Amino acid sequence: MKKILLASALMFSVAAVAQKIDNRLVEAGCGMCQFKVKSEKGCAMAVKIDGKIYNVEGLDKKTYGDAHAADGYCKVMKKAVVSGEVKRGKFRATAFRYAD
Numbered sequence: 001m002k003k004i005l006l007a008s009a010l011m012f013s014v015a016a017v018a019q020k021i022d023n024r025l026v027e028a029g030c031g032m033c034q035f036k037v038k039s040e041k042g043c044a045m046a047v048k049i050d051g052k053i054y055n056v057e058g059l060d061k062k063t064y065g066d067a068h069a070a071d072g073y074c075k076v077m078k079k080a081v082v083s084g085e086v087k088r089g090k091f092r093a094t095a096f097r098y099a100d
Contacts, residue, residue: 019086021049025099028064028080029073031055043067043074047082047091054091058084063096 031037031046035053045056045064061067067074079099085092 017087019049021086021091022083023081023095024049024083026080026082027077028056028082028096028098029077030067033074034077045073045096047080049086049091054086054089056082056091056093056096058093059096
């Protein structure tokens with residue numbers, strides 16, 4: 001019985017740690033400027049998935065465009081289609097594109 005409970009607990013904890021995201025439409029913008037999240041990194045891309053804000057990692061900053069342009073992600077909240085994985089409080093992106 002203990003082995004079954006331990007195996008169940010391990011499976012649950014692994015599932016809770018990582019969440020796969022595949023071509024999901026999300027809100028995207030600067031974590032500090034748009035989502036009002038304090039950060040030591042300064043301006044950085046963040047996304048809102050299932051009501052939670054995650055900093056985006058894994059892609060070159062050039063992917064998001066000029067942060068401080070008139071229509072940049074520090075100035076305007078945008079919709080984006082993303083793929084990747086939520087893990088340890090961050091979103092590790094494998095794909096990111098602004099929605100039309």
